[in-house]
Every structure is written in C-alpha cells, then in structure tokens.
Amino acid sequence: MARATVCPSCGQPFLVRYDSPMPQRDAVTTRWDMWRYASTLPLCDGEEPVSLGEGLTPIAELPALARELGVGRVWVKDEGLNPTASFKARGMSAAVTRARGLGVPGFVVPTAGNAGAALAAYAAAAGLPVRVYAPDTTPTPILDTIRVLGADLQLVQGHIGDAGKQARAFAAESGFFDVSTLREPYRIEGKKTMGIELAEQLGWRLPTHIVYPTGGGTGLIGMWKVFAEMRRNGWLPPDVAFPKMIVAQAAGCAPIVRAFHAGADRATPWENPVTHASGLRVPGPLGDRLILRALRESGGDAHAVSEDAIAVATKRLSRSSGMDAAPEGGCALAVVEELLAAGRMPRDAEVLVFNTGCGASYRF
Numbered sequence: 001m002a003r004a005t006v007c008p009s010c011g012q013p014f015l016v017r018y019d020s021p022m023p024q025r026d027a028v029t030t031r032w033d034m035w036r037y038a039s040t041l042p043l044c045d046g047e048e049p050v051s052l053g054e055g056l057t058p059i060a061e062l063p064a065l066a067r068e069l070g071v072g073r074v075w076v077k078d079e080g081l082n083p084t085a086s087f088k089a090r091g092m093s094a095a096v097t098r099a100r101g102l103g104v105p106g107f108v109v110p111t112a113g114n115a116g117a118a119l120a121a122y123a124a125a126a127g128l129p130v131r132v133y134a135p136d137t138t139p140t141p142i143l144d145t146i147r148v149l150g151a152d153l154q155l156v157q158g159h160i161g162d163a164g165k166q167a168r169a170f171a172a173e174s175g176f177f178d179v180s181t182l183r184e185p186y187r188i189e190g191k192k193t194m195g196i197e198l199a200e201q202l203g204w205r206l207p208t209h210i211v212y213p214t215g216g217g218t219g220l221i222g223m224w225k226v227f228a229e230m231r232r233n234g235w236l237p238p239d240v241a242f243p244k245m246i247v248a249q250a251a252g253c254a255p256i257v258r259a260f261h262a263g264a265d266r267a268t269p270w271e272n273p274v275t276h277a278s279g280l281r282v283p284g285p286l287g288d289r290l291i292l293r294a295l296r297e298s299g300g301d302a303h304a305v306s307e308d309a310i311a312v313a314t315k316r317l318s319r320s321s322g323m324d325a326a327p328e329g330g331c332a333l334a335v336v337e338e339l340l341a342a343g344r345m346p347r348d349a350e351v352l353v354f355n356t357g358c359g360a361s362y363r364f
Contacts, residue, residue: 005183006286013182013287015225016042016189022233028200032056034090034193040229042098042189049097050126052083054090055193059201059352065320071340073350075207077198078323080358084121084145086114086279086326087194087219087356094190095179096122104177106130108170110156110163112215112278113142114357119179120149131170133163138278139362159273161284181216182286192222196230198352204236206243207352209300209345211336213328214247214256215282217291219354224294243352245294246345247302248328248335250275253283254304256291261302265289277310277327279356301344309334318359327362329355 006013027039034055035041043049059077066074079087092115099107106129109119116132123130131152134143138155146153156163164180171178178184199206206227212220224245230236247256253273259266269284285291295302305313314330317323332353339345 005178012289014185016185022229022235024233025204025235034093034190034197037193037196040196040226041094041193042186044101047097047101049093050100050122051093052089052121052125054082054093055197057081057197059198060321060323062320069337069340070347071336071345071351072348073207074336075352076317076321076323076329077194077352077354079194079354079356080324080326080329084114084117085358085361086118087191087354088114088118089121090190090193091115091187091218092118092122092179092190095184095186096126096128098186099177099179099184100126100128104128106174106176107179108167108174108176109133109179110160110167111138112160112281113138114279114361115181116151116153117142117145117149120146120151123151124149131167131176133167133170135159135163141361141363145361160282161269180286181218188218188222188225190222191219192226194219194354195223195226196235199230199236206236206240207350208241208243209246209349209351210243211246211248211332211351211353213277213280213332213354213356214249214291215280216285217247217256217287219356220245220247220294221287221290224298242298245298245300246335246339247291247295247300248332249302249304250277250280250310250331251304251306253281255283255285256288257302257304259288259292260295265292267292275310276307276362277331278362279326279328280331301339303335303339303344305331305334305338309338313337314359317353317355323355324359325355326357326359328357329353
C-alpha cells in the first residue's frame with residue numbers, strides 16, 4: 001500500500017498487521033537503537049533502516065519523588081534524549097524507512113513542533129525533500145531546528161488542525177507522502193518500541209500505570225498494540241498484568257479527557273485550544289477512538305491539569321530527576337499528583353511517567 005492513508009469507508013486509521021507472528025524474544029539484536037527490535041517492525045529483508053540512533057532512552061526510578069507523592073514507585077522514561085529531542089524520532093525513523101522503500105518523492109507533515117523537526121531530520125538522512133506546516137505559535141527553537149535541517153517550512157495561522165488541512169492539500173497536489181499522525185500506519189510501529197523497550201528495561205515486567213501526555217496519541221496507541229503482541233507471542237509471561245493507561249492533557253485542550261468522562265467512543269474537536277505544552281495542542285486527534293478504546297480496555301483514566309500545574313510540575317520533574325523536562329512531561333507528573341489526591345490512583349501504584357521531549361526546545 002504505497003500511499004496508505006485512512007480507510008476510505010469509515011475514515012479511521014489503518015494499523016499494521018504482520019503476515020507472520022513475532023519471533024521469539026531472542027530475536028532482539030545487539031543494535032543499540034530501536035532497531036534492535038527490527039523483527040517486530042516493518043523492515044524488508046536486507047533493507048537498512050533510516051536511523052539516527054533513536055530509542056533506548058533511559059528509565060530513571062525516583063524513590064524520593066515517590067515518597068513525596070505518597071505512591072509505591074515512580075519511574076520516568078526520558079524521550080527527550082532521542083535525536084531531535086523528542087519521542088517523535090521513533091515514529092519518523094520507521095515511517096521514513098518504509099516510505100523510502102516504497103519510492104515516494106518526498107514528505108509533508110503538519111506539526112505542533114517536534115514531529116516536524118523529526119521528519120526534517122530523517123528526510124535529510126534519507127536524502128529526500130520535505131515540507132512542514134506548523135502553527136506560527138510553535139516554539140522558536142523547534143522552528144529553527146526545522147529550518148536548519150533543510151525543510152521547506154510553512155507557517156500557518158491557527159492550530160495543528162489548520163496546518164493539517166494545508167498539508168493534505170499539498171500532498172494531493174505534489175504526490176509527497178503525508179506523514180500526518182495516523183494518516184499512515186508506520187509511525188505507530190516506531191512508537192510501539194517504547195512499550196517493548198520499557199518492558200525489557202524493567203526485566204520483562206510492566207508498571208501498574210503508564211501516564212502518557214497525549215496530543216495525537218500515537219505513543220499510547222502503539223504501546224497498547226504492542227503489549228498485546230508481546231503477550232500473544234511469548235515476550236511477556238502470561239501472568240503479567242497490562243498497565244492501566246492514563247491520558248494526561250492540558251485543561252486548555254482536553255478532547256480525550258472530555259470524551260472519556262462523557263462515556264463517548266469518540267472525541268469532538270476542542271474549541272480554541274490553548275496550552276504552552278505545544279505537543280498537547282491537538283484539538284481533534286484522528287486516533288481518538290483508538291485512544292479511548294485503550295483507556296477502557298486497560299481500566300485506565302484521563303485527566304487534564306491547568307497551565308500553572310503544568311509549569312510547577314515541570315520544574316519539580318526536572319529538579320527531582322536531573323532531566324530537562326518538557327512541559328508535556330510536567331503535565332504527566334501533575335496528573336499523577338492530582339489523581340492520587342482524588343483517590344483515582346492507588347497509593348501502592350507503580351507508575352511510569354513519560355517525558356516526551358526536552359525542555360530546551362520550549363525556551364525562547
């Protein structure tokens with residue numbers, strides 16, 4: 001499917017399903033990047049991935065923070081140490097690899113920031129042109145990175161939904177491959193490596209709760225997908241319980257939180273989205289049904305916090321871990337605090353918080 005986009009009948013995303021089952025766990029290679037899991041990824045025999053060393057980001061356990069919060073255990077996985085300083089590197093490595101193999105002439109993407117920087121980097125590594133549509137409110141350091149990497153950057157008045165309309169129009173006109181969130185099936189495959197990786201780092205076990213800052217939600221969807229693949233193929237013991245998946249959003253843009261608590265199976269677009277955590281400023285995520293399904297299947301939750309809470313928790317996360325936390329990571333920590341205070345998370349929980357980017361990308 002050279003130009004896989006959404007299903008023409010229902011408008012929902014495609015997900016990758018493999019013809020053969022995952023191999024045994026000993027198929028993990030000695031590579032020191034996410035492609036150590038190449039046997040679980042869309043890579044053809046003899047094909048070399050477009051890689052910049054993405055993945056294998058550290059997990060830090062923070063016992064002092066766990067004591068302060070009054071919870072069993074807290075880990076933070078620092079995706080800000082990926083190439084281009086965010087978890088988006090994983091998805092773009094997989095998507096650019098597969099698209100290059102399919103012979104596309106170039107790439108286009110709308111972005112809240114980090115996805116555009118990642119695509120610019122991987123397209124440069126693949127030797128292919130790229131156009132990026134970004135809201136003009138995107139943090140300046142991220143826009144500078146996109147320009148330095150040689151992408152054709154188009155600034156858009158409005159939010160990522162407005163950028164998406166222009167990106168889709170350009171894709172139809174130019175034939176460039178549209179790498180918008182969930183408008184192709186390969187970014188999810190790169191993002192799912194976060195789930196394999198954290199299981200391996202924790203000794204092939206899983207935390208009781210994963211708190212994930214959610215804009216488009218590909219990381220959460222990818223992890224929930226791969227947990228089932230891992231159990232089905234023996235990578236996880238049959239008695240390992242899956243984590244409760246928890247969506248963290250900003251109060252100024254919380255379509256998933258609103259839909260979850262309304263009992264809806266889809267989200268309605270958020271009106272006038274506002275948050276300084278630009279990765280969370282996604283008013284109408286295409287993967288809303290998949291996100292909500294993962295929350296309900298896992299017995300999870302969804303919660304939104306204020307801008308002040310995000311700012312305070314971002315500093316707390318940085319100062320308790322030594323990580324240069326992004327506001328999205330701060331949002332996830334603030335959600336943990338508020339769920340504990342409300343009795344919506346048990347005090348013996350073993351919680352893994354994702355810091356999805358680097359704080360330096362947000363400082364003007």
